Amino acid sequence: MQAAIYTRNGDPDVLTWGTVSDPAIGPTGVLVKVAYVSIEGGDLISRRMTPPANGPHVVGYQAAGTVVAIGEQVTRVAVGQKVCAFHWFGSHAELFAVDQRHAFPLPDGIDMAMASTVPTTFGTAHDALFEFAGLQPGETVLVQGAAGGVGIAAVQLAAQAGARVIATASGAGRSARLAEYGAAETIDHAAESIAERCLALTDGKGVDMVMDIAGGRAMAELMRAIRYRGRYLMVGIASGESTCLDFTDMVTKSLTCHGTLFGREMGTPRGQAIVEDLLRQMAAGAIRMPIDRVFPLSEAAAAHRYAEQAHPFGRVLMAA
Ligand SMILES: NC(=O)c1ccc[n+]([C@@H]2O[C@H](COP(=O)([O-])OP(=O)(O)OC[C@H]3O[C@@H](n4cnc5c(N)ncnc54)[C@H](OP(=O)(O)O)[C@@H]3O)[C@@H](O)[C@H]2O)c1
Structure with missing residues (x-):
């Protein structure tokens, strides 16, 4: 797959667009074909401070998209379902692997771009x-x-x-x-x-x-x-x-x-109930997140620079 990767910490320019192996999923894993990545404040901090383990690192906590594969023990979501999803890394890519605890089906009527920001x-x-x-x-x-x-x-x-x-x-x-x-x-x-x-x-x-x-x-x-x-x-x-x-x-x-x-609470039944209720509230129009700007995912360096330096109002997204 194609992904925004870095091999050393630093300014947004350490992010490059390259090819890496598709992420593997285990028995409780969910593979999401990414539509929108919500750039989190924590993503900017990770890019600056979290050392890449071995080889190219894919940063990013959060994305929304469509489930394309599930492990044999997955019950929360099904292939073809639209979800927003969380993991400690990996969202800045065409495919995002998360545990089913952190995959949230999107209610009807919700805007997928805005939903990518919720958890x-x-x-x-x-x-x-x-x-x-x-x-x-x-x-x-x-x-x-x-x-x-x-x-x-x-x-x-x-x-x-x-x-x-x-x-x-x-x-x-x-x-x-x-x-x-x-x-x-x-x-x-x-x-x-x-x-x-x-x-x-x-x-x-x-x-x-x-x-x-x-x-x-x-x-x-x-x-x-x-x-x-x-x-x-x-x-x-x-x-x-x-x-x-x-x-x-x-x-x-x-x-x-x-x-x-x-992040430590989200996958518990209590944390899941909170996120699911918030998604319903967003679908009903009771809460909203302003989307300041949407960049192509292949321009992750520019997107991070904008999120970090331009004082956006609300969220900066990347579209895959
Ligand atoms: N504890 C958790 O579970 C948890 C979860 C999510 C995020 N976080 C953390 O929360 C922080 C924010 O995340 P985010 O996603 O909301 O980031 P964000 O969208 O980038 O927003 C950060 C905001 O901080 C403000 N800011 C920056 N420097 C400031 C300063 N010196 N004084 C006052 N305000 C300042 C900026 O406002 P101005 O442009 O107006 O200065 C900006 O709007 C990050 O550190 C992230 O790691 C923690």
């Missing part, structure tokens, strides 16, 4: 907000890094659950667009003080919860923005900067810190 964006946001951090209606949540895939999903789900959402993005235009997805207030994190705005918006009290998708140097601002006995929810490090929690902040405010990795 790691909406699934992560849902699990982080509700299962791990226990968001309640009426609470105020700050979503830091809200214009990316996980962020836009979190803004929608938190607002629909009755929370007041404060969302950050760089650039006034992009942060304003977050209001269309349910943000009550938006902050341009490149131009404004996040802490000052959050304190002003909460009568000096601070927000109940910070969902941090970016990490890095904004940590001190985020800690100032949280109320006494608030929650800090660590989801990602999209800033690419090292991220440390300060002992003094944690103790003096009696904060609770939650970390979560949805």
Whole structure:
């Protein structure tokens, strides 16, 4: 098959379009003919930091397409069925092999391009907000890094659950667009003080919860923005900067810190039920993911460069 491959970590240009062996599937494996690849924030980090094991490595967590082969123990999906699918690597290719636990049949009426984004964006946001951090209606949540895939999903789900959402993005235009997805207030994190705005918006009290998708140097601002006995929810490090929690902040405010990795939960019956419900919600039009741009899969280097550097709003996809 043809795939976007790299043999060393680095900038988007390490990705080349080449020929590799078709992936093999075991008894519980599902082979998907890829239609759309959703470029995840984690794909960019993997390309930079995850060493290729032996020979050409195919990066990528997530894609949607049609099932073309199944192992003899597979019961969740059938050949010919349209699915979105997750694995820790391998999506940037014509064929994507996943375990059946991570293959999700698409409901009728759903847009396959948009569906390719669901498990790691909406699934992560849902699990982080509700299962791990226990968001309640009426609470105020700050979503830091809200214009990316996980962020836009979190803004929608938190607002629909009755929370007041404060969302950050760089650039006034992009942060304003977050209001269309349910943000009550938006902050341009490149131009404004996040802490000052959050304190002003909460009568000096601070927000109940910070969902941090970016990490890095904004940590001190985020800690100032949280109320006494608030929650800090660590989801990602999209800033690419090292991220440390300060002992003094944690103790003096009696904060609770939650970390979560949805990839470890997605294949459980609970995680599967979450993703399947989110797919139904998307098919019904209740949630959506803006698709900023679609590149041909053969132009993965350009697609990664755009996703990493152009500040897209929502997801960048590749079409096979
Ligand atoms: N824990 C989990 O289970 C899980 C699951 C999925 C993803 N993740 C992680 O979550 C992160 C985001 O993933 P994604 O797919 O949403 O990525 P994405 O679509 O690339 O979005 C990342 C967002 O982060 C923002 N950002 C980058 N640097 C920032 C900074 N210094 N300050 C504030 N915001 C900043 C960007 O906003 P601006 O352009 O406005 O700066 C961008 O919209 C990644 O680190 C990924 O690995 C974790």
